[in-house]
Amino acid sequence: MAIADTTHAGHGDHHGKPHGLARWLYATNHKDIGSLYLWFAFSMFIFGGVLALCIRAELFRPGLQFWQPELFNQFTTLHGLIMVFGAIMPAFTGLANWLLPLMIGAPDMAFARMNNWSFWLLPPAALLLLISFAVPGGAAAAGWTMYAPLSTQMGMGMDLTIFAIHIMGVSSIMGSINIIVTILNLRAPGMSMMQMPMFAWATLITAYLIIAVMPVLAGVVTMVLTDRHFGTHFFNAAGGGDPVLYQHIFWFFGHPEVYIMALPAFGIVSHIIPTFSRKPLFGYTSMVYATSSIAILSFMVWAHHMFTTGMPATAQLFFMYATMLIAVPTGVKVFNWIGTMWQGSMSFETPMLFAIGFICLFTVGGLSGVTLSIAAVDIQLQDTYYVVAHFHYVLVAGALFSLFAAVYYWFPKMTGRMYHEKLGKFHFWWSMIWFNVTFFPMHFLGLAGMPRRIPDYNLQFADFNAMASVGAFCFGLGQLIFLYNMISSIRHGQPAPQKPWETADTLEWQIPTPAPYHSFVEAPTLEVGENGAIKSMQGGKHH
Amino acid sequence: MATHQATPARDNRTLLLKLSLLACVMFVFAWGLIPVYDALCRVTGLGKLLQPDVVSATPAATLAAPIVLTFDATVQPGLPWQVRPLVSTLKARPGEFVRVDYEITNASNRRVIGQAIPRYLPAAAAEYVKKLDCFCFAQQVFEPGQTKRFPVVFVVDKSVPAGIDSITLAYTIFDVPGRS
Numbered sequence: 117m118a119i120a121d122t123t124h125a126g127h128g129d130h131h132g133k134p135h136g137l138a139r140w141l142y143a144t145n146h147k148d149i150g151s152l153y154l155w156f157a158f159s160m161f162i163f164g165g166v167l168a169l170c171i172r173a174e175l176f177r178p179g180l181q182f183w184q185p186e187l188f189n190q191f192t193t194l195h196g197l198i199m200v201f202g203a204i205m206p207a208f209t210g211l212a213n214w215l216l217p218l219m220i221g222a223p224d225m226a227f228a229r230m231n232n233w234s235f236w237l238l239p240p241a242a243l244l245l246l247i248s249f250a251v252p253g254g255a256a257a258a259g260w261t262m263y264a265p266l267s268t269q270m271g272m273g274m275d276l277t278i279f280a281i282h283i284m285g286v287s288s289i290m291g292s293i294n295i296i297v298t299i300l301n302l303r304a305p306g307m308s309m310m311q312m313p314m315f316a317w318a319t320l321i322t323a324y325l326i327i328a329v330m331p332v333l334a335g336v337v338t339m340v341l342t343d344r345h346f347g348t349h350f351f352n353a354a355g356g357g358d359p360v361l362y363q364h365i366f367w368f369f370g371h372p373e374v375y376i377m378a379l380p381a382f383g384i385v386s387h388i389i390p391t392f393s394r395k396p397l398f399g400y401t402s403m404v405y406a407t408s409s410i411a412i413l414s415f416m417v418w419a420h421h422m423f424t425t426g427m428p429a430t431a432q433l434f435f436m437y438a439t440m441l442i443a444v445p446t447g448v449k450v451f452n453w454i455g456t457m458w459q460g461s462m463s464f465e466t467p468m469l470f471a472i473g474f475i476c477l478f479t480v481g482g483l484s485g486v487t488l489s490i491a492a493v494d495i496q497l498q499d500t501y502y503v504v505a506h507f508h509y510v511l512v513a514g515a516l517f518s519l520f521a522a523v524y525y526w527f528p529k530m531t532g533r534m535y536h537e538k539l540g541k542f543h544f545w546w547s548m549i550w551f552n553v554t555f556f557p558m559h560f561l562g563l564a565g566m567p568r569r570i571p572d573y574n575l576q577f578a579d580f581n582a583m584a585s586v587g588a589f590c591f592g593l594g595q596l597i598f599l600y601n602m603i604s605s606i607r608h609g610q611p612a613p614q615k616p617w618e619t620a621d622t623l624e625w626q627i628p629t630p631a632p633y634h635s636f637v638e639a640p641t642l643e644v645g646e647n648g649a650i651k652s653m654q655g656g657k658h659h
Numbered sequence: 660m661a662t663h664q665a666t667p668a669r670d671n672r673t674l675l676l677k678l679s680l681l682a683c684v685m686f687v688f689a690w691g692l693i694p695v696y697d698a699l700c701r702v703t704g705l706g707k708l709l710q711p712d713v714v715s716a717t718p719a720a721t722l723a724a725p726i727v728l729t730f731d732a733t734v735q736p737g738l739p740w741q742v743r744p745l746v747s748t749l750k751a752r753p754g755e756f757v758r759v760d761y762e763i764t765n766a767s768n769r770r771v772i773g774q775a776i777p778r779y780l781p782a783a784a785a786e787y788v789k790k791l792d793c794f795c796f797a798q799q800v801f802e803p804g805q806t807k808r809f810p811v812v813f814v815v816d817k818s819v820p821a822g823i824d825s826i827t828l829a830y831t832i833f834d835v836p837g838r839s
Contacts, residue, residue, distance in 0.1 A: 226671045226675075227671070227675065289682050292678075293675055293678045293679065293682075296674070296678060297671050297674045297675060297678070300674060301670050301671055301674060327678055327681055327682050327685070328681070328685050329685070330682075330685075331682050331683070331685035331686035331688070331689065332685055332686070332688060332689040333689075334686060334689075335686050335687075335688075335689025335690060336689055339689075339690075349835075350693070352833070353774070353776050353833065354773070354774035354776070354798075354833030354834065354835050355774070355835050358696075361692075361693065361696060364692065364696060365689055365692050368689075368692065426782070428703065
């Protein structure tokens with residue numbers, strides 16, 4: 117059986133790091149797997165980013181410049197799929213792998229070999245998406261949502277995409293099972309659930325969401341597959357099926373998916389804001405309950421993506437009010453972060469800058485979300501650039517900025533070296549400015565009626581599109597600063613102390629820097645406050 | 660000494676099995692949504708487009724202004740039909756029975772089964788067009804080269820809002836794959 121329990125893998129305690137390719141191919145160490153996830157996610161981020169720049173290059177001017185519309189559609193589709201399933205989700209899983217055992221005092225993830233599987237399924241899936249560009253008919257071009265009946269008609273690129281989604285789904289479900297078992301069963305004595313770090317809470321709830329909805333996505337793309345090849349009529353009106361059914365099942369997955377990409381970000385920010393405000397997190401308990409209620413509510417709002425499908429008015433009203441309700445727990449969170457900063461002794465290192473940038477821009481994205489939740493308004497804005505602006509504010513300035521914040525924040529613990537602070541700050545301000553230059557004008561484009569996923573547009577949209585394209589290229593180039601900072605700091609950065617941030621109080625800062633290869637092979641006994649704050653630690657051995 | 664052996668590996672396995680089961684249940688749930696939506700549509704009457712409507716007795720025509728009715732049909736590219744309404748447009752008052760004939764030809768040399776899906780412009784008019792007879796209520800079988808003529812009988816309900824002064828009834832004909 118391929119699933120080994122870490123509590124049985126005692127022999128791992130006695131030897132050091134394996135070397136060469138085998139270290140990564142057969143990796144069972146949570147830190148190695150975490151690093152693999154993070155590097156994989158970053159390379160997918162670059163790949164998805166290049167696709168985004170192909171889109172922006174075409175949209176720089178009206179008319180067709182570089183690509184035929186068919187290829188343009190493949191770019192938009194693959195950009196979405198790769199950023200969601202290849203970049204954001206694996207990056208959060210990677211962070212969870214790296215940090216969870218350190219934060220809760222576990223020796224490793226619960227199922228170390230399964231952990232290896234969940235990572236190594238991802239590269240083949242990415243490869244399927246990559247080679248789908250080369251098959252007859254090209255890659256999937258139905259948008260990342262793959263709506264039927266378009267997706268039931270395309271070439272074999274769609275089949276490759278469906279298989280890639282199956283594989284990535286299995287990977288993320290296995291990763292989630294690992295996270296849940298680790299958190300529920302492997303916490304060090306003394307750390308109760310209501311004392312856990314917010315990051316652990318957020319990844320725990322996210323993992324449950326993944327297990328609940330990724331199989332639904334797998335189910336609906338399987339229906340597309342059987343409609344395509346095996347004569348079923350799930351989405352074929354003529355055979356008694358219904359294309360709208362696809363949207364219902366897809367968005368039953370799709371809306372919780374939004375929170376799968378947002379909740380871990382909330383967890384990260386709930387550590388960084390307190391550390392650099394030199395105050396404990398304001399309202400820890402309400403944070404836990406807010407996170408849970410967002411997760412539960414996320415199952416009840418899916419049809420707000422479908423206001424234009426001809427739903428009865430009663431259903432529209434239900435989904436509209438349910439959606440607005442989500443703004444309440446989200447508002448609690450934003451309030452608590454601001455409450456944490458209130459009268460704090462704040463300093464503005466790179467992680468803090470990204471965390472504050474996150475709060476500001478995520479709130480902008482949240483507000484445009486409330487605007488879109490109004491059924492009467494959404495009918496006007498459906499599938500316009502307003503929607504594109506909205507979800508890039510929550511996914512780029514939300515999920516991605518929080519990931520940058522996290523990488524800068526935990527970089528010293530992971531590598532034993534400090535990153536280059538000035539370059540980090542430059543990376544933040546560069547990203548902040550060009551992000552807004554790229555995406556803020558899209559609100560205006562959408563309000564004026566520019567549809568998304570179209571390679572050409574009317575002349576009146578030209579100026580804002582040119583602006584957005586310039587912003588996108590600058591934003592993209594800026595990410596190379598991040599890459600340079602990471603690589604050069606891993607090699608030549610200043611050695612980092614055990615606790616580079618003075619008030620960081622969670623468990624991972626109680627162990628040496630860089631984190632020992634085998635940490636907490638013997639569980640420590642802890643006395644813990646809220647949000648994982650360690651008051652005292654006894655025992656706990658590392659190798 | 661506190662060690663992680665405090666939670667035996669068996670607990671981890673049990674939880675692993677439970678969570679895997681949850682994933683499998685959710686996979687089945689995706690299929691389970693189909694009958695749920697089906698029942699929901701039947702209860703709320705959302706899927707009524709393809710069933711005969713019930714019209715009370717003999718609805719007398721009102722004195723309201725006649726509505727311009729336009730008939731149309733489209734065939735998806737690559738499908739073997741030729742479809743045309745015998746009348747392309749006529750005028751009728753709300754409450755008046757209307758009959759229009761459609762002629763459908765199977766232009767291929769194989770046997771095909773077709774299903775017509777009606778569509779209305781403006782879409783808001785859909786609920787006021789009460790169809791008593793329509794070839795869209797059932798799948799239709801065509802022998803190679805066969806031409807069939809179908810009547811469509813309907814009434815525009817008297818409650819139709821005054822703003823709707825023209826209605827287009829358009830059919831799209833699909834073939835039913837896997838059955839021919």
